[in-house]
Amino acid sequence: MMNQINAKFPSDAFRIEADQVCVDYNGTVALYDASLQLRAGVICGLVGMNGAGKSTFFKALMGFVRPSRGFIRINGLEVFTAQRAQAVAYVPQNEGIDCSFPVSVWDVVMMGRYGSMNFLRIPRESDKQAVKHALERVELLDLRSRPIGALSGGQRKRAFLARAIAQRASVLLLDEPFSGVDVRTEKLMSELFLQFRNEGRTILISTHDLSHVRDFCDLVVLINKTVLAYGETSEIFTPENLNMTFGGLSPDVLFGQTPADEFTK
Amino acid sequence: MIDLFASITVFDWFIDPLSHEFMRRALMVSALVGGVCGLLSCYMTLKGWALMGDAVSHAVMPGVVVAYALGLPFSIGAFVFGVGSVALIGFVKQKSRIKEDTVIGLVFTGFFALGLVLVSKIKSNIDLMHILFGSPLGISNSDVVHTLTISGLVVLILLLFRRDLMLYCFDATHARSIGINTGILHYMLLSVLSLAAVAGLQTVGIILVVAMLITPGATAYLLTDRFDRMNLLAILSSSISSVIGVYISYWSDIETGGSIVLVQTIIFLIAFLFAPRYGIFKSQKVMHS
Structure with missing residues:
Protein backbone atom coordinates (compact mmCIF):
# COMPACT_ATOMS: atom_id res chain seq x y z
CA MET A 1 0.00 0.00 0.00
CA VAL A 88 -8.77 13.09 -0.72
CA ALA A 89 -10.69 11.40 2.08
CA TYR A 90 -12.83 13.26 4.56
CA VAL A 91 -13.57 11.68 7.92
CA PRO A 92 -16.68 13.37 9.30
CA GLN A 93 -17.65 14.25 12.83
CA ASN A 94 -20.09 11.76 14.34
CA GLU A 95 -22.78 14.41 14.43
CA GLY A 96 -22.73 14.79 10.66
CA ILE A 97 -23.97 11.25 10.01
CA ASP A 98 -27.45 9.75 9.97
CA CYS A 99 -26.82 6.84 12.32
CA SER A 100 -30.16 5.19 11.71
CA PHE A 101 -29.42 4.70 8.02
CA PRO A 102 -29.85 1.01 7.12
CA VAL A 103 -26.27 0.16 6.18
CA SER A 104 -23.77 -2.19 7.77
CA VAL A 105 -20.21 -1.37 8.77
CA TRP A 106 -19.03 -3.34 5.74
CA ASP A 107 -21.27 -1.27 3.44
CA VAL A 108 -19.91 1.99 4.86
CA VAL A 109 -16.28 0.98 4.37
CA MET A 110 -17.11 -0.29 0.87
CA MET A 111 -18.27 3.26 0.05
CA GLY A 112 -14.60 4.21 0.16
CA ARG A 113 -14.09 2.03 -2.92
CA TYR A 114 -16.95 3.49 -5.00
CA GLY A 115 -14.78 6.03 -6.72
CA SER A 116 -12.48 3.28 -8.03
CA MET A 117 -15.28 1.00 -9.26
CA ASN A 118 -17.15 1.15 -12.54
CA PHE A 119 -20.36 3.13 -12.52
CA LEU A 120 -22.55 0.24 -11.41
CA ARG A 121 -20.36 0.05 -8.29
CA ILE A 122 -20.09 -3.73 -8.30
CA PRO A 123 -17.30 -4.69 -5.88
CA ARG A 124 -14.45 -6.70 -7.35
CA GLU A 125 -12.38 -9.14 -5.33
CA SER A 126 -9.71 -6.45 -4.88
CA ASP A 127 -12.32 -4.08 -3.43
CA LYS A 128 -13.44 -6.69 -0.93
CA GLN A 129 -9.83 -7.31 0.05
CA ALA A 130 -9.26 -3.58 0.53
CA VAL A 131 -12.34 -3.32 2.76
CA LYS A 132 -11.34 -6.38 4.77
CA HIS A 133 -7.82 -5.05 5.21
CA ALA A 134 -9.10 -1.62 6.27
CA LEU A 135 -11.48 -3.18 8.81
CA GLU A 136 -8.63 -5.22 10.24
CA ARG A 137 -6.50 -2.14 10.70
CA VAL A 138 -9.20 -0.39 12.74
CA GLU A 139 -10.07 -3.65 14.56
CA LEU A 140 -13.67 -3.76 13.40
CA LEU A 141 -13.64 -6.88 11.22
CA ASP A 142 -15.69 -8.83 13.78
CA LEU A 143 -18.41 -6.16 13.71
CA ARG A 144 -18.57 -5.87 9.91
CA SER A 145 -22.19 -6.97 9.57
CA ARG A 146 -23.52 -4.75 12.36
CA PRO A 147 -25.71 -1.83 11.35
CA ILE A 148 -23.74 1.40 11.60
CA GLY A 149 -26.24 2.68 14.18
CA ALA A 150 -25.45 -0.18 16.56
CA LEU A 151 -21.84 0.95 17.02
CA SER A 152 -20.52 3.12 19.81
CA GLY A 153 -19.24 6.59 18.99
CA GLY A 154 -15.64 5.42 18.96
CA GLN A 155 -16.37 2.38 16.82
CA ARG A 156 -18.26 4.54 14.34
CA LYS A 157 -15.30 6.89 14.13
CA ARG A 158 -13.08 3.90 13.34
CA ALA A 159 -15.51 2.72 10.67
CA PHE A 160 -15.24 6.04 8.86
CA LEU A 161 -11.48 5.97 9.25
CA ALA A 162 -11.53 2.50 7.67
CA ARG A 163 -13.48 3.98 4.77
CA ALA A 164 -10.64 6.47 4.21
CA ILE A 165 -8.09 3.63 4.42
CA ALA A 166 -10.05 1.55 1.90
CA GLN A 167 -10.15 4.57 -0.41
CA ARG A 168 -6.30 4.65 -0.27
CA MET B 1 -73.29 -7.40 1.13
CA ILE B 2 -72.54 -9.40 4.25
CA ASP B 3 -74.35 -12.37 2.71
CA LEU B 4 -72.12 -12.02 -0.32
CA PHE B 5 -68.96 -12.20 1.78
CA ALA B 6 -70.27 -15.14 3.73
CA SER B 7 -71.19 -17.12 0.65
CA ILE B 8 -67.81 -17.04 -1.10
CA THR B 9 -64.55 -18.66 -0.14
CA VAL B 10 -61.26 -16.83 0.09
CA PHE B 11 -60.25 -18.58 -3.09
CA ASP B 12 -63.24 -17.25 -5.01
CA TRP B 13 -62.65 -13.83 -3.52
CA PHE B 14 -59.29 -13.72 -5.27
CA ILE B 15 -60.15 -15.68 -8.44
CA ASP B 16 -63.58 -14.41 -9.46
CA PRO B 17 -62.53 -10.84 -10.35
CA LEU B 18 -59.82 -12.19 -12.64
CA SER B 19 -62.46 -13.20 -15.16
CA HIS B 20 -62.86 -9.52 -16.01
CA GLU B 21 -60.38 -7.99 -18.43
CA PHE B 22 -60.52 -4.62 -16.64
CA MET B 23 -59.69 -6.24 -13.29
CA ARG B 24 -56.70 -8.14 -14.65
CA ARG B 25 -55.43 -4.90 -16.12
CA ALA B 26 -56.09 -2.91 -12.92
CA LEU B 27 -54.35 -5.50 -10.74
CA MET B 28 -51.31 -5.67 -12.98
CA VAL B 29 -50.90 -1.90 -13.25
CA SER B 30 -51.51 -1.36 -9.54
CA ALA B 31 -48.99 -4.00 -8.52
CA LEU B 32 -46.39 -2.58 -10.89
CA VAL B 33 -46.92 1.05 -9.94
CA GLY B 34 -47.00 0.02 -6.29
CA GLY B 35 -43.66 -1.73 -6.64
CA VAL B 36 -42.03 1.17 -8.47
CA CYS B 37 -43.27 3.77 -5.99
CA GLY B 38 -42.29 1.43 -3.16
CA LEU B 39 -38.71 1.25 -4.41
CA LEU B 40 -38.49 5.02 -4.75
CA SER B 41 -40.07 5.55 -1.33
CA CYS B 42 -36.93 4.08 0.29
CA TYR B 43 -34.88 6.96 -1.05
CA MET B 44 -37.56 9.51 -0.17
CA THR B 45 -37.79 8.44 3.47
CA LEU B 46 -34.02 8.06 3.91
CA LYS B 47 -33.29 11.40 2.29
CA GLY B 48 -36.03 13.08 4.32
CA TRP B 49 -37.88 14.17 1.21
CA ALA B 50 -41.46 13.42 2.31
CA LEU B 51 -42.53 17.03 1.99
CA MET B 52 -40.65 17.31 -1.28
CA GLY B 53 -42.53 14.25 -2.55
CA ASP B 54 -45.80 15.87 -1.61
CA ALA B 55 -44.80 19.08 -3.36
CA VAL B 56 -43.59 17.48 -6.58
CA SER B 57 -46.56 15.13 -6.86
CA HIS B 58 -48.97 18.06 -6.60
CA ALA B 59 -46.90 20.31 -8.80
CA VAL B 60 -47.05 17.91 -11.77
CA MET B 61 -50.79 18.61 -12.08
CA PRO B 62 -50.59 21.61 -14.49
CA GLY B 63 -47.94 19.73 -16.46
CA VAL B 64 -50.31 16.81 -16.98
CA VAL B 65 -53.10 19.13 -18.12
CA VAL B 66 -50.90 21.11 -20.51
CA ALA B 67 -49.43 17.92 -21.96
CA TYR B 68 -52.93 16.58 -22.49
CA ALA B 69 -54.04 19.76 -24.23
CA LEU B 70 -51.01 19.72 -26.52
CA GLY B 71 -51.34 16.02 -27.24
CA LEU B 72 -47.97 15.23 -25.64
CA PRO B 73 -47.30 12.32 -23.30
CA PHE B 74 -48.25 12.98 -19.65
CA SER B 75 -44.77 12.32 -18.42
CA ILE B 76 -43.11 15.14 -20.35
CA GLY B 77 -45.42 17.75 -18.87
CA ALA B 78 -45.12 16.21 -15.42
CA PHE B 79 -41.35 16.12 -15.69
CA VAL B 80 -41.08 19.79 -16.68
CA PHE B 81 -43.40 21.02 -13.96
CA GLY B 82 -42.09 18.63 -11.30
CA VAL B 83 -38.47 19.65 -11.74
CA GLY B 84 -39.53 23.26 -12.41
CA SER B 85 -41.35 23.46 -9.09
CA VAL B 86 -38.26 22.28 -7.23
CA ALA B 87 -36.06 24.77 -9.05
CA LEU B 88 -38.57 27.47 -8.12
CA ILE B 89 -38.56 26.35 -4.48
CA GLY B 90 -34.77 26.60 -4.45
CA PHE B 91 -34.87 30.02 -6.10
CA VAL B 92 -37.45 31.55 -3.75
CA LYS B 93 -35.68 30.12 -0.71
CA GLN B 94 -32.37 31.58 -1.80
CA LYS B 95 -33.71 34.99 -2.72
CA SER B 96 -35.97 35.60 0.25
CA ARG B 97 -35.95 35.19 4.01
CA ILE B 98 -38.82 32.70 3.99
CA LYS B 99 -38.12 29.27 5.50
CA GLU B 100 -37.96 26.22 3.25
CA ASP B 101 -41.08 24.37 4.42
CA THR B 102 -43.13 27.53 3.90
CA VAL B 103 -41.73 27.94 0.40
CA ILE B 104 -42.49 24.31 -0.43
CA GLY B 105 -46.08 24.69 0.76
CA LEU B 106 -46.44 27.93 -1.13
CA VAL B 107 -45.09 26.67 -4.44
CA PHE B 108 -46.89 23.35 -4.60
CA THR B 109 -50.30 24.74 -3.72
CA GLY B 110 -49.75 27.46 -6.32
CA PHE B 111 -48.93 24.88 -8.98
CA PHE B 112 -51.82 22.68 -7.93
CA ALA B 113 -54.25 25.60 -8.14
CA LEU B 114 -52.88 26.44 -11.57
CA GLY B 115 -53.62 22.86 -12.60
CA LEU B 116 -57.21 23.08 -11.36
CA VAL B 117 -57.77 26.35 -13.20
CA LEU B 118 -56.27 24.93 -16.40
CA VAL B 119 -58.50 21.85 -16.26
CA SER B 120 -61.61 23.99 -16.05
CA LYS B 121 -60.43 26.41 -18.73
CA ILE B 122 -58.96 24.10 -21.34
CA LYS B 123 -61.85 22.39 -23.07
CA SER B 124 -60.76 18.81 -23.35
CA ASN B 125 -61.84 15.40 -22.34
CA ILE B 126 -59.63 15.32 -19.25
CA ASP B 127 -61.50 13.83 -16.38
CA LEU B 128 -60.55 15.85 -13.30
CA MET B 129 -61.69 13.11 -10.95
CA HIS B 130 -59.48 10.66 -12.81
CA ILE B 131 -56.41 12.83 -12.19
CA LEU B 132 -57.27 13.69 -8.61
CA PHE B 133 -58.32 10.28 -7.38
CA GLY B 134 -56.99 7.82 -9.96
CA SER B 135 -59.07 5.10 -11.55
CA PRO B 136 -57.18 1.87 -12.05
CA LEU B 137 -60.42 0.02 -12.75
CA GLY B 138 -61.10 2.22 -15.75
CA ILE B 139 -57.56 2.48 -17.10
CA SER B 140 -57.31 2.51 -20.89
CA ASN B 141 -54.92 0.43 -22.98
CA SER B 142 -52.86 3.44 -24.02
CA ASP B 143 -52.55 4.47 -20.38
CA VAL B 144 -51.33 0.98 -19.55
CA VAL B 145 -48.58 1.20 -22.16
CA HIS B 146 -47.69 4.66 -20.97
CA THR B 147 -47.52 3.60 -17.33
CA LEU B 148 -45.42 0.57 -18.23
CA THR B 149 -42.93 2.78 -20.07
CA ILE B 150 -42.61 5.26 -17.21
CA SER B 151 -42.27 2.50 -14.64
CA GLY B 152 -39.60 0.80 -16.71
CA LEU B 153 -37.66 4.04 -16.98
CA VAL B 154 -37.87 4.74 -13.25
CA VAL B 155 -36.79 1.21 -12.32
CA LEU B 156 -33.92 1.32 -14.82
CA ILE B 157 -32.57 4.59 -13.41
CA LEU B 158 -32.98 3.46 -9.80
CA LEU B 159 -31.23 0.16 -10.51
CA LEU B 160 -28.35 1.64 -12.49
CA PHE B 161 -27.63 4.34 -9.94
CA ARG B 162 -28.79 2.61 -6.78
CA ARG B 163 -25.38 2.61 -5.09
CA ASP B 164 -24.68 6.23 -5.95
CA LEU B 165 -28.14 7.33 -4.87
CA MET B 166 -27.82 5.42 -1.61
CA LEU B 167 -24.45 7.04 -0.96
CA TYR B 168 -25.95 10.43 -1.83
CA CYS B 169 -28.74 9.90 0.71
CA PHE B 170 -26.36 8.59 3.37
CA ASP B 171 -23.32 10.84 3.07
CA ALA B 172 -23.38 13.42 0.29
CA THR B 173 -20.15 14.95 1.57
CA HIS B 174 -18.23 11.73 1.01
CA ALA B 175 -19.87 11.29 -2.40
CA ARG B 176 -18.64 14.71 -3.45
CA SER B 177 -15.19 14.23 -1.97
CA ILE B 178 -14.58 11.13 -4.13
CA GLY B 179 -15.54 13.02 -7.26
CA ILE B 180 -19.18 11.94 -7.68
CA ASN B 181 -21.36 14.70 -9.13
CA THR B 182 -24.04 15.03 -6.45
CA GLY B 183 -25.79 17.82 -8.34
CA ILE B 184 -26.67 15.37 -11.09
CA LEU B 185 -27.82 12.79 -8.53
CA HIS B 186 -30.02 15.41 -6.86
CA TYR B 187 -31.81 16.27 -10.08
CA MET B 188 -31.90 12.63 -11.13
CA LEU B 189 -33.79 11.76 -7.95
CA LEU B 190 -36.15 14.68 -8.52
CA SER B 191 -36.81 13.65 -12.11
CA VAL B 192 -37.51 10.09 -11.06
CA LEU B 193 -39.84 11.45 -8.39
CA SER B 194 -41.78 13.44 -10.99
CA LEU B 195 -42.06 10.40 -13.23
CA ALA B 196 -43.16 8.13 -10.39
CA ALA B 197 -45.78 10.70 -9.42
CA VAL B 198 -47.27 10.40 -12.92
CA ALA B 199 -47.26 6.61 -12.68
CA GLY B 200 -48.86 6.71 -9.25
CA LEU B 201 -51.45 9.14 -10.52
CA GLN B 202 -52.93 6.30 -12.56
CA THR B 203 -53.75 4.20 -9.53
CA VAL B 204 -54.30 6.45 -6.53
CA GLY B 205 -54.49 9.91 -8.09
CA ILE B 206 -52.49 13.06 -7.44
CA ILE B 207 -53.85 13.72 -3.98
CA LEU B 208 -52.81 10.39 -2.50
CA VAL B 209 -49.74 9.59 -4.59
CA VAL B 210 -47.46 10.97 -1.90
CA ALA B 211 -48.58 8.09 0.34
CA MET B 212 -47.24 5.64 -2.24
CA LEU B 213 -43.94 7.55 -2.15
CA ILE B 214 -43.55 7.52 1.64
CA THR B 215 -45.50 4.81 3.43
CA PRO B 216 -43.84 1.66 2.00
CA GLY B 217 -40.38 3.07 2.71
CA ALA B 218 -41.36 4.01 6.24
CA THR B 219 -42.81 0.55 6.85
CA ALA B 220 -39.71 -1.19 5.53
CA TYR B 221 -37.45 1.13 7.53
CA LEU B 222 -39.04 -0.16 10.73
CA LEU B 223 -38.40 -3.77 9.74
CA THR B 224 -34.75 -3.93 8.73
CA ASP B 225 -31.27 -2.47 9.02
CA ARG B 226 -30.25 -3.51 5.52
CA PHE B 227 -30.69 -1.24 2.55
CA ASP B 228 -31.23 -4.07 0.05
CA ARG B 229 -33.76 -5.76 2.32
CA MET B 230 -35.49 -2.43 2.87
CA ASN B 231 -35.88 -2.07 -0.91
CA LEU B 232 -37.36 -5.52 -1.17
CA LEU B 233 -39.75 -5.08 1.76
CA ALA B 234 -40.94 -1.70 0.48
CA ILE B 235 -41.62 -3.10 -2.99
CA LEU B 236 -43.45 -6.11 -1.55
CA SER B 237 -45.58 -4.21 0.95
CA SER B 238 -46.46 -1.60 -1.65
CA SER B 239 -47.35 -4.10 -4.38
CA ILE B 240 -49.33 -6.32 -2.06
CA SER B 241 -51.29 -3.45 -0.56
CA SER B 242 -52.07 -2.14 -4.05
CA VAL B 243 -53.43 -5.53 -5.11
CA ILE B 244 -55.45 -6.03 -1.92
CA GLY B 245 -56.71 -2.46 -2.20
CA VAL B 246 -58.00 -3.10 -5.72
CA TYR B 247 -59.75 -6.32 -4.60
CA ILE B 248 -61.40 -4.62 -1.65
CA SER B 249 -62.46 -1.78 -3.91
CA TYR B 250 -63.99 -4.30 -6.34
CA TRP B 251 -65.90 -6.33 -3.76
CA SER B 252 -67.18 -3.54 -1.58
CA ASP B 253 -67.53 -0.87 -4.25
CA ILE B 254 -65.34 1.74 -2.54
CA GLU B 255 -62.94 4.31 -3.96
CA THR B 256 -59.85 2.43 -5.24
CA GLY B 257 -57.14 4.98 -4.44
CA GLY B 258 -58.41 5.40 -0.93
CA SER B 259 -58.61 1.69 -0.37
CA ILE B 260 -55.03 1.08 -1.62
CA VAL B 261 -53.57 3.79 0.60
CA LEU B 262 -55.63 2.63 3.57
CA VAL B 263 -54.26 -0.91 3.24
CA GLN B 264 -50.74 0.55 3.09
CA THR B 265 -51.41 2.58 6.21
CA ILE B 266 -52.71 -0.48 8.06
CA ILE B 267 -49.56 -2.42 7.12
CA PHE B 268 -47.51 0.49 8.42
CA LEU B 269 -49.46 0.48 11.68
CA ILE B 270 -48.79 -3.23 12.13
CA ALA B 271 -45.07 -2.64 11.60
CA PHE B 272 -45.19 0.36 13.91
CA LEU B 273 -46.67 -1.75 16.68
CA PHE B 274 -45.04 -5.13 16.17
CA ALA B 275 -41.76 -4.66 14.26
CA PRO B 276 -39.22 -6.97 15.93
CA ARG B 277 -36.60 -4.34 16.70
CA TYR B 278 -38.21 -0.96 16.20
CA GLY B 279 -41.88 -1.60 16.99
CA ILE B 280 -43.63 -0.29 20.08
CA PHE B 281 -44.16 -3.83 21.40
CA LYS B 282 -40.73 -5.05 20.36
CA SER B 283 -39.47 -8.26 21.84
CA GLN B 284 -37.28 -7.41 24.80
CA LYS B 285 -34.10 -9.21 23.81
CA VAL B 286 -33.13 -8.69 20.23
CA MET B 287 -29.47 -9.24 19.66
CA HIS B 288 -27.64 -7.79 16.70
CA SER B 289 -26.30 -10.75 14.85
Missing part, protein backbone atom coordinates in the same frame (compact mmCIF):
# COMPACT_ATOMS: atom_id res chain seq x y z
CA MET A 2 2.89 2.29 0.79
CA ASN A 3 4.10 2.05 -2.79
CA GLN A 4 0.69 2.89 -4.16
CA ILE A 5 0.49 6.06 -2.14
CA ASN A 6 4.01 7.23 -2.84
CA ALA A 7 4.09 6.09 -6.44
CA LYS A 8 5.30 8.86 -8.71
CA PHE A 9 5.12 11.35 -5.90
CA PRO A 10 8.36 13.28 -5.37
CA SER A 11 9.19 13.80 -1.72
CA ASP A 12 9.80 17.52 -2.16
CA ALA A 13 6.40 18.19 -3.74
CA PHE A 14 3.41 19.38 -1.75
CA ARG A 15 0.45 17.18 -0.89
CA ILE A 16 -1.63 20.21 0.03
CA GLU A 17 -0.85 23.63 -1.30
CA ALA A 18 -3.10 26.58 -0.55
CA ASP A 19 -1.99 29.98 -1.75
CA GLN A 20 -3.63 33.15 -0.43
CA VAL A 21 -7.05 31.55 -0.39
CA CYS A 22 -10.02 33.83 0.20
CA VAL A 23 -13.54 32.54 0.66
CA ASP A 24 -16.60 34.66 1.13
CA TYR A 25 -20.25 33.75 1.44
CA ASN A 26 -22.45 36.39 -0.16
CA GLY A 27 -20.05 39.15 0.77
CA THR A 28 -19.25 37.90 4.29
CA VAL A 29 -15.59 37.01 4.50
CA ALA A 30 -15.07 33.58 6.04
CA LEU A 31 -11.39 33.20 5.21
CA TYR A 32 -8.78 35.49 3.73
CA ASP A 33 -5.16 35.11 2.61
CA ALA A 34 -4.91 31.58 3.97
CA SER A 35 -1.73 29.94 2.77
CA LEU A 36 -0.50 26.50 3.66
CA GLN A 37 1.96 24.01 2.22
CA LEU A 38 2.13 20.44 3.46
CA ARG A 39 4.53 17.78 2.21
CA ALA A 40 3.97 14.04 2.13
CA GLY A 41 4.09 12.28 5.47
CA VAL A 42 3.15 15.01 7.91
CA ILE A 43 0.44 15.31 10.52
CA CYS A 44 -0.83 18.84 10.81
CA GLY A 45 -3.29 20.26 13.32
CA LEU A 46 -5.71 22.95 12.21
CA VAL A 47 -6.58 24.85 15.35
CA GLY A 48 -9.05 27.63 15.86
CA MET A 49 -12.29 28.61 17.58
CA ASN A 50 -15.72 27.68 16.28
CA GLY A 51 -16.43 30.01 13.40
CA ALA A 52 -12.74 30.73 12.86
CA GLY A 53 -12.92 29.25 9.38
CA LYS A 54 -11.74 25.67 10.00
CA SER A 55 -14.70 24.09 8.26
CA THR A 56 -14.58 26.70 5.50
CA PHE A 57 -10.96 25.80 4.92
CA PHE A 58 -11.90 22.11 4.78
CA LYS A 59 -14.71 22.87 2.35
CA ALA A 60 -12.29 24.78 0.15
CA LEU A 61 -9.83 21.86 0.23
CA MET A 62 -12.66 19.56 -0.86
CA GLY A 63 -13.85 21.91 -3.57
CA PHE A 64 -17.24 22.54 -1.94
CA VAL A 65 -16.66 26.27 -1.92
CA ARG A 66 -14.73 28.06 -4.60
CA PRO A 67 -12.08 30.50 -3.39
CA SER A 68 -12.81 34.03 -4.55
CA ARG A 69 -9.06 34.52 -4.74
CA GLY A 70 -6.00 32.32 -4.52
CA PHE A 71 -5.71 28.67 -5.48
CA ILE A 72 -5.59 25.22 -3.95
CA ARG A 73 -3.66 22.21 -5.27
CA ILE A 74 -3.80 18.66 -3.95
CA ASN A 75 -0.82 16.54 -5.03
CA GLY A 76 -0.14 19.31 -7.53
CA LEU A 77 -3.55 18.87 -9.15
CA GLU A 78 -6.75 20.89 -9.23
CA VAL A 79 -9.00 19.85 -6.35
CA PHE A 80 -11.59 18.17 -8.54
CA THR A 81 -8.98 16.23 -10.52
CA ALA A 82 -7.39 15.08 -7.28
CA GLN A 83 -10.79 13.94 -6.01
CA ARG A 84 -11.38 11.93 -9.14
CA ALA A 85 -8.03 10.27 -8.49
CA GLN A 86 -9.32 9.33 -5.00
CA ALA A 87 -6.61 11.42 -3.36
CA ALA A 169 -6.39 8.42 -0.12
CA SER A 170 -3.07 10.20 0.23
CA VAL A 171 -4.64 13.24 1.90
CA LEU A 172 -6.84 12.73 4.96
CA LEU A 173 -9.02 15.51 6.33
CA LEU A 174 -10.29 14.71 9.81
CA ASP A 175 -12.92 16.75 11.59
CA GLU A 176 -12.59 16.60 15.40
CA PRO A 177 -11.36 12.97 15.32
CA PHE A 178 -11.03 12.69 19.09
CA SER A 179 -14.35 14.09 20.19
CA GLY A 180 -16.50 11.54 21.98
CA VAL A 181 -14.26 8.50 21.51
CA ASP A 182 -13.26 5.86 24.04
CA VAL A 183 -9.71 5.32 25.26
CA ARG A 184 -9.17 2.26 23.06
CA THR A 185 -10.23 4.13 19.91
CA GLU A 186 -8.08 7.10 20.84
CA LYS A 187 -4.99 4.90 21.27
CA LEU A 188 -5.70 2.98 18.07
CA MET A 189 -6.25 6.15 16.07
CA SER A 190 -3.04 7.77 17.30
CA GLU A 191 -1.11 4.66 16.28
CA LEU A 192 -2.83 4.62 12.89
CA PHE A 193 -2.04 8.28 12.28
CA LEU A 194 1.65 7.61 12.88
CA GLN A 195 1.50 4.65 10.49
CA PHE A 196 -0.22 6.84 7.90
CA ARG A 197 2.58 9.36 8.24
CA ASN A 198 5.17 6.65 7.64
CA GLU A 199 3.22 5.52 4.59
CA GLY A 200 3.55 8.99 3.16
CA ARG A 201 0.02 10.19 3.69
CA THR A 202 -0.64 13.72 4.80
CA ILE A 203 -3.13 14.24 7.59
CA LEU A 204 -4.86 17.49 8.41
CA ILE A 205 -6.76 17.42 11.70
CA SER A 206 -9.29 20.11 12.45
CA THR A 207 -9.71 20.44 16.20
CA HIS A 208 -9.93 22.71 19.17
CA ASP A 209 -8.55 20.06 21.48
CA LEU A 210 -5.01 21.25 22.08
CA SER A 211 -3.65 18.33 24.08
CA HIS A 212 -3.82 15.96 21.11
CA VAL A 213 -2.21 18.50 18.83
CA ARG A 214 0.67 18.87 21.26
CA ASP A 215 1.04 15.07 21.48
CA PHE A 216 1.48 14.06 17.88
CA CYS A 217 1.06 16.81 15.30
CA ASP A 218 4.32 17.65 13.52
CA LEU A 219 2.98 20.95 12.33
CA VAL A 220 0.24 23.21 13.49
CA VAL A 221 -1.78 25.91 11.80
CA LEU A 222 -3.53 28.47 13.98
CA ILE A 223 -6.40 30.15 12.23
CA ASN A 224 -8.86 32.89 12.90
CA LYS A 225 -10.29 34.00 9.56
CA THR A 226 -6.74 33.71 8.25
CA VAL A 227 -3.59 31.76 9.04
CA LEU A 228 -2.23 33.45 12.17
CA ALA A 229 0.77 31.20 12.64
CA TYR A 230 2.03 28.08 10.97
CA GLY A 231 5.03 25.84 11.56
CA GLU A 232 6.56 23.23 13.88
CA THR A 233 4.25 22.49 16.79
CA SER A 234 6.93 23.22 19.41
CA GLU A 235 7.60 26.67 17.95
CA ILE A 236 4.02 27.64 17.29
CA PHE A 237 2.45 26.57 20.57
CA THR A 238 3.34 29.68 22.50
CA PRO A 239 0.99 31.41 24.94
CA GLU A 240 1.04 34.55 22.77
CA ASN A 241 -0.01 32.66 19.63
CA LEU A 242 -2.74 30.76 21.43
CA ASN A 243 -4.01 33.97 22.98
CA MET A 244 -4.20 35.48 19.53
CA THR A 245 -6.01 32.42 18.15
CA PHE A 246 -8.57 32.25 20.89
CA GLY A 247 -9.18 35.98 21.13
CA GLY A 248 -7.39 36.61 24.41
CA LEU A 249 -9.24 33.89 26.30
CA SER A 250 -7.38 30.87 27.54
CA PRO A 251 -8.45 27.98 25.30
CA ASP A 252 -8.71 25.63 28.25
CA VAL A 253 -11.29 27.87 29.88
CA LEU A 254 -13.10 28.36 26.58
CA PHE A 255 -13.51 24.72 25.80
CA GLY A 256 -13.58 23.16 29.22
CA GLN A 257 -10.85 20.72 28.36
CA THR A 258 -8.48 21.51 31.19
CA PRO A 259 -6.68 18.27 32.08
CA ALA A 260 -7.08 17.33 35.72
CA ASP A 261 -3.33 17.39 36.33
CA GLU A 262 -3.16 21.08 35.55
CA PHE A 263 -5.54 21.78 38.40
CA THR A 264 -3.49 19.83 40.87
CA LYS A 265 -0.17 21.32 39.86
